[in-house]
Amino acid sequence: xxxxxxxxxxxxxxxxxxxxxxxxxxxxxxxxxxxxxxxxxxxxxxxxxxxxxxxxxxxxxxxxxxxxxxxxxxxxxxxxxxxxxxxxxxxxxxxxxxxxxxxxxxxxxxxxxxxxxxxxxxxxxxxxxxxxxxxxxxxxxxxxxxxxxxxxxxxxxxxxxxxxxxxxxxxxxxxxxxxxxxxxxxxxxxxxxxxxxxxxxxxxxxxxxxxxxxxxxxxxxxxxxxxxxxxxxxxxxxxxxxxxxxxxxxxxxxxxxxxxxxxxxxxxxxxxxxxxxxxxxxxxxxxxxxxxxxxxxxxxxxxxxxxxxxxxxxxxxxxxxxxxxxxxxxxxxxxxxxxxxxxxxxxxxxxxxxxxxxxxxxxxxxxxxxxxxxxxxxxxxxxxxxxxxxxxxxxxxxxxxxxxxxxxxxxxxx
Amino acid sequence: xxxxxxxxxxxxxxxxxxxxxxxxxxxxxxxxxxxxxxxxxxxxxxxxxxxxxxxxxxxxxxxxxxxxxxxxxxxxxxxxxxxxxxxxxxxxxxxxxxxxxxxxxxxxxxxxxxxxxxxxxxxxxxxxxxxxxxxxxxxxxxxxxxxxxxxxxxxxxxxxxxxxxxxxxxxxxxxxxxxxxxxxxxxxxxxxxxxxxxxxxxxxxxxxxxxxxxxxxxxxxxxxxxxxxxxxxxxxxxxxxxxxxxxxxxxxxxxxxxxxxxxxxxxxxxxxxxxxxxxxxxxxxxxxxxxxxxxxxxxxxxxxxxxxxxxxxxxxxxxxxxxxxxxxxxxxxxxxxxxxxxxxxxxxxxxxxxxxxxxxxxxxxxxxxxxxxxxxxxxxxxxxxxxxxxxxxxxxxxxxxxxxxxxxxxxxxx
Numbered sequence: 001x002x003x004x005x006x007x008x009x010x011x012x013x014x015x016x017x018x019x020x021x022x023x024x025x026x027x028x029x030x031x032x033x034x035x036x037x038x039x040x041x042x043x044x045x046x047x048x049x050x051x052x053x054x055x056x057x058x059x060x061x062x063x064x065x066x067x068x069x070x071x072x073x074x075x076x077x078x079x080x081x082x083x084x085x086x087x088x089x090x091x092x093x094x095x096x097x098x099x100x101x102x103x104x105x106x107x108x109x110x111x112x113x114x115x116x117x118x119x120x121x122x123x124x125x126x127x128x129x130x131x132x133x134x135x136x137x138x139x140x141x142x143x144x145x146x147x148x149x150x151x152x153x154x155x156x157x158x159x160x161x162x163x164x165x166x167x168x169x170x171x172x173x174x175x176x177x178x179x180x181x182x183x184x185x186x187x188x189x190x191x192x193x194x195x196x197x198x199x200x201x202x203x204x205x206x207x208x209x210x211x212x213x214x215x216x217x218x219x220x221x222x223x224x225x226x227x228x229x230x231x232x233x234x235x236x237x238x239x240x241x242x243x244x245x246x247x248x249x250x251x252x253x254x255x256x257x258x259x260x261x262x263x264x265x266x267x268x269x270x271x272x273x274x275x276x277x278x279x280x281x282x283x284x285x286x287x288x289x290x291x292x293x294x295x296x297x298x299x300x301x302x303x304x305x306x307x308x309x310x311x312x313x314x315x316x317x318x319x320x321x322x323x324x325x326x327x328x329x330x331x332x333x334x335x336x337x338x339x340x341x342x343x344x345x346x347x348x349x350x351x352x353x354x355x356x357x358x359x360x361x362x363x364x365x366x367x368x369x370x371x372x373x374x375x376x377x378x379x380x381x382x383x384x385x386x387x388x389x390x391x392x393x394x395x396x397x398x399x400x401x402x403x404x405x406x407x408x409x410x411x412x413x414x
Numbered sequence: 415x416x417x418x419x420x421x422x423x424x425x426x427x428x429x430x431x432x433x434x435x436x437x438x439x440x441x442x443x444x445x446x447x448x449x450x451x452x453x454x455x456x457x458x459x460x461x462x463x464x465x466x467x468x469x470x471x472x473x474x475x476x477x478x479x480x481x482x483x484x485x486x487x488x489x490x491x492x493x494x495x496x497x498x499x500x501x502x503x504x505x506x507x508x509x510x511x512x513x514x515x516x517x518x519x520x521x522x523x524x525x526x527x528x529x530x531x532x533x534x535x536x537x538x539x540x541x542x543x544x545x546x547x548x549x550x551x552x553x554x555x556x557x558x559x560x561x562x563x564x565x566x567x568x569x570x571x572x573x574x575x576x577x578x579x580x581x582x583x584x585x586x587x588x589x590x591x592x593x594x595x596x597x598x599x600x601x602x603x604x605x606x607x608x609x610x611x612x613x614x615x616x617x618x619x620x621x622x623x624x625x626x627x628x629x630x631x632x633x634x635x636x637x638x639x640x641x642x643x644x645x646x647x648x649x650x651x652x653x654x655x656x657x658x659x660x661x662x663x664x665x666x667x668x669x670x671x672x673x674x675x676x677x678x679x680x681x682x683x684x685x686x687x688x689x690x691x692x693x694x695x696x697x698x699x700x701x702x703x704x705x706x707x708x709x710x711x712x713x714x715x716x717x718x719x720x721x722x723x724x725x726x727x728x729x730x731x732x733x734x735x736x737x738x739x740x741x742x743x744x745x746x747x748x749x750x751x752x753x754x755x756x757x758x759x760x761x762x763x764x765x766x767x768x769x770x771x772x773x774x775x776x777x778x779x780x781x782x783x784x785x786x787x788x789x790x791x792x793x794x795x796x797x798x799x800x801x802x803x804x805x806x807x808x809x810x811x812x813x814x815x816x817x818x819x820x821x822x823x824x825x826x827x828x
Contacts, residue, residue, distance in 0.1 A: 393818070
């Protein structure tokens, strides 16, 4: 057995125990973890300082260094995040749709944990704690595989969680960190059939593509979005400008940020200069179709590639379309299925957009930036799914569960 | 583009149209298909006769030939099956959990079709029609890949469905049959990313293993079961004998049939001869552990392999265990996660079994043979999932849907 298979085996055994733990036990463990993170802050900061020093030596970018760096306030925020998860309702053990069949069998569906969840993620060490807390609360064991830059931080955080679990429960192995950060260890985790019930990769297009090439275990794809905002003929143009400014510029690195603006031809001449004035305050670059470029002479001509790009920065692709039909066609051809918005005052067009766009979140007159577990009222999220199987959009605790059928009989045979 | 990619592209385009079709349109199409199957019975029988003749030349077994053969009664049953699907409630378009958030956004979840579903199956041509009807009703396009033996039958059935769809709707391409029955075409379908939203393989362990090796698209594993019946210390022994007789012998080829009997030591001497007398009427072979063989001298000694085998015939593995704990351990180690049953009069043991067994269907005092969409009240089923992601146990129309979030705003930005 490889080191990872041994971890898988241990996680599976812990998951069996965790699956039958009560909410009270799970919450006690989560609260103890939150306290331990604060009590052992010095250890965490020391490990993180090592990571940051190595990263600087390797010439990490300032924005990545910022995501990697921990400080007392960020550790407190992590601990508070765990306390918030403890306070959420337990998604496990709910029995629904129980019916009595004509033959007297009582049949119902009970929510149960998924089992063992693998998570592959990149720089931010807080994901280690956030993801573990959500998995534990939903009764799942988790095998974490973080980025190389954050290994010392992740390892210290994981050890603190494991030692706390050891002290107060019987399932310390429910949280494990893959000890290698070589590329091969990610591939091995993607192929850990027999141990992993699901793998959730959190990262950019490169990671998602590697998963789709290599994974042999069930996967929930999260974390990349080519989101569209469409300004309809009847749009309130000032509302449209505010929405595209917010959707593009409030936080361009995240997956719910807009990447492409579509504008109905009838309003393009009035709308585009208005929008540009607001985008200019962020020095946002515009890559436009030829009509856009003729209205906005500063715009850079777009190539076909632009319609499929998640920029993740202050760049926006802009296309003038004949109206709703062409907008729907463009979205169907280029969207990643994350979030799309129509800005319109037309009831009929709003309804058509809601019906016909096949994405996780479809908006009328609101910024795509709201696609988020907290904003949707799910309490917390482990990622935003862009696939249709199992979970779509923000994934909260419920999406980390499965179900089983319970059947109460009295000797029935068929 | 390969022939299959072209089919995928056409299916995807049809799925977009089908996704926004109303229930009335879909039901009209289904009823027209049912009528067409009966009206064009002669064509179907002629194609099926060709398949049966070829199969006989190739030395097909009598039981497979029986599954392949169509006759007027079986065609009527297929057509009636389609009418039953038409009569079921449409699973698409239900909006649930709609809430108004503090910022005024109204957010709800709407059920939507999965999109394009691939199905790989073996000999029985009725699956072609059953599966297509369920997929259509839930608003999905389907790409069918049936077995070589049934190709002429499947092709004729598919053409009748496509011609009917052509006449009464805009989505004839919503039903397609892969035109090659070579092994490579199954592998290509497993890797048709960008077109398939989910693949449902229906078949034996060999197909499931090939899918887990080759699939690049999301998969729902169905159709194989290593089901257990455990006779507890306090069991009503006659009830136990009736249940194991029914679970093993009423239809041993199906996935919800029992393969292993576990018996608590305290009742083994009384129970095993009773059960054997009932199993003997089917000439059921018993592969027993050493204790079983000492109680039942006719039993064949079991090897380790027996505990992991889905026999699919009149063979039963039998093991004496110390009690509930050992039964739970054995099931955790060997079950395929399909269906397991405890026969007991102990309230506490019944509850423990229901809580701790991690299978799609967990029974107290009833035959595992009830794990079935019809028996569970789902109306019809496309298969029985043994995985935990998306769907578990019998999959009805609801399990052929996903959801999207609808967000009604009034200009909100974040």
